[in-house]
Amino acid sequence: MKILIVDDFSTMRRIIKNLLRDLGFTNTEEADDGNTALPLLQSGKFDFLITDWNMPGMTGIELLKAVRSDDKLVKLPILMVTAEAKRDQIVEAAQAGVNGYVVKPFTAAALKDKIEKIFERVEA
Amino acid sequence: MLTDSDPNLAECAKTLLIKLEEGDSMGAMEALEAVNRVKDKVLFNEVGKLTRTLHDALINLDVDFDKINHEKNSSDQILRMSDASDRLQFVITTTEKAANKTMDMVEQTIPISEEIGETAKKLKTEWQKLINRELSAGEFRSLYSDIDSFLDFTSTKAEHIGMNLNTILLAQDFQDITGQVIKKVMTIVHEVETSLVDLVKMSSSLRFFADVDESSIGKKIEEQADEDKSINNELEGPIIDKSREDVAQNQDEVDDLLSSLGF
Numbered sequence: 001m002k003i004l005i006v007d008d009f010s011t012m013r014r015i016i017k018n019l020l021r022d023l024g025f026t027n028t029e030e031a032d033d034g035n036t037a038l039p040l041l042q043s044g045k046f047d048f049l050i051t052d053w054n055m056p057g058m059t060g061i062e063l064l065k066a067v068r069s070d071d072k073l074v075k076l077p078i079l080m081v082t083a084e085a086k087r088d089q090i091v092e093a094a095q096a097g098v099n100g101y102v103v104k105p106f107t108a109a110a111l112k113d114k115i116e117k118i119f120e121r122v123e124a
Numbered sequence: 125m126l127t128d129s130d131p132n133l134a135e136c137a138k139t140l141l142i143k144l145e146e147g148d149s150m151g152a153m154e155a156l157e158a159v160n161r162v163k164d165k166v167l168f169n170e171v172g173k174l175t176r177t178l179h180d181a182l183i184n185l186d187v188d189f190d191k192i193n194h195e196k197n198s199s200d201q202i203l204r205m206s207d208a209s210d211r212l213q214f215v216i217t218t219t220e221k222a223a224n225k226t227m228d229m230v231e232q233t234i235p236i237s238e239e240i241g242e243t244a245k246k247l248k249t250e251w252q253k254l255i256n257r258e259l260s261a262g263e264f265r266s267l268y269s270d271i272d273s274f275l276d277f278t279s280t281k282a283e284h285i286g287m288n289l290n291t292i293l294l295a296q297d298f299q300d301i302t303g304q305v306i307k308k309v310m311t312i313v314h315e316v317e318t319s320l321v322d323l324v325k326m327s328s329s330l331r332f333f334a335d336v337d338e339s340s341i342g343k344k345i346e347e348q349a350d351e352d353k354s355i356n357n358e359l360e361g362p363i364i365d366k367s368r369e370d371v372a373q374n375q376d377e378v379d380d381l382l383s384s385l386g387f
Binding site: 010011014015018053054059083084085086087088090091094101102103104106110 | 223224231359360362363370371372373374375378385387
């Protein structure tokens with residue numbers, strides 16, 4: 001299981017990385033916005049994408065749309081972890097094809113729960 | 125603020141009347157110009173006062189240096205700061221440093237606790253054999269020395285964990301210093317807001333001099349703000365206002381919304 005973590009704040013990437021390691025996911029890579037994430041995704045054989053929304057350069061929602069319009073990546077499970085909590089935005093992300101949505105600040109349990117649910121659905 | 129008793133203004137008005145009565149249109153125009161100059165001067169004075177207030181606020185934005193005793197160079201850093209944005213940048217770097225320090229310690233401590241746990245589990249298996257009287261003399265001797273070294277190992281590691289926890293504790297001191305900086309910046313923002321509101325009020329009280337009706341300036345600003353709100357679909361980041369209905373307040377509300385969409 002190879003996971004890409006995309007967030008412009010290095011401390012947030014580190015927190016997510018540590019929580020993932022705690023859940024048994026040790027194979028992670030990091031990117032600081034959509035522009036750096038997309039080429040990694042296209043070449044890196046990732047199984048899962050965790051992305052923030054608000055980032056300079058290419059935002060998370062743009063990355064989400066780019067991934068969904070890429071034939072090779074169209075089925076990549078995506079979890080959005082963001083402070084953006086407006087209902088309109090959550091709906092927009094859902095319509096763009098996000099698999100899960102976690103609002104910051106979040107707990108380790110919430111992250112674990114959402115990741116497990118996504119895998120259950122993907123495997124089903 | 126402009127007052128009716130402004131001597132210059134009264135003087136100008138008298139001159140204007142006299143010139144008009146005399147039929148001296150050139151003179152009347154000049155007098156009118158003078159009235160305008162008075163108006164401009166009042167505006168300029170207010171802008172000047174506002175600038176001075178802002179400037180003073182930025183200069184006086186000092187942090188209580190005595191409270192920072194953990195790192196010498198950080199106080200040097202603060203002394204070099206000259207404006208609010210530098211100070212906010214300081215908040216970012218300080219909190220980032222604290223977060224990284226904390227995570228360093230956590231990353232260092234997790235393997236230690238894992239190691240203690242695993243060693244204890246192995247010993248427990250051997251110990252259970254001893255209880256069940258299934259241990260050979262050779263195995264007993266090795267268990268005997270394993271327990272001895274485990275006790276040493278645990279006490280050394282416990283000390284190490286304690287030190288790491290203490291470092292985490294001390295890393296939280298950013299709250300004090302960044303809190304001070306943010307409070308000062310909030311004061312500045314408030315002062316600027318008050319001064320700007322005064323300026324708007326003053327310029328609308330000058331409306332009887334202007335050829336455009338400025339009485340609606342305040343109203344226009346409010347309307348503009350409403351308009352901004354309605355068309356604003358930009359990213360807002362963390363939302364503090366708990367009363368807003370267009371925002372999901374917690375993960376449960378997010379989940380409810382998503383499940384209503386068929387997730």
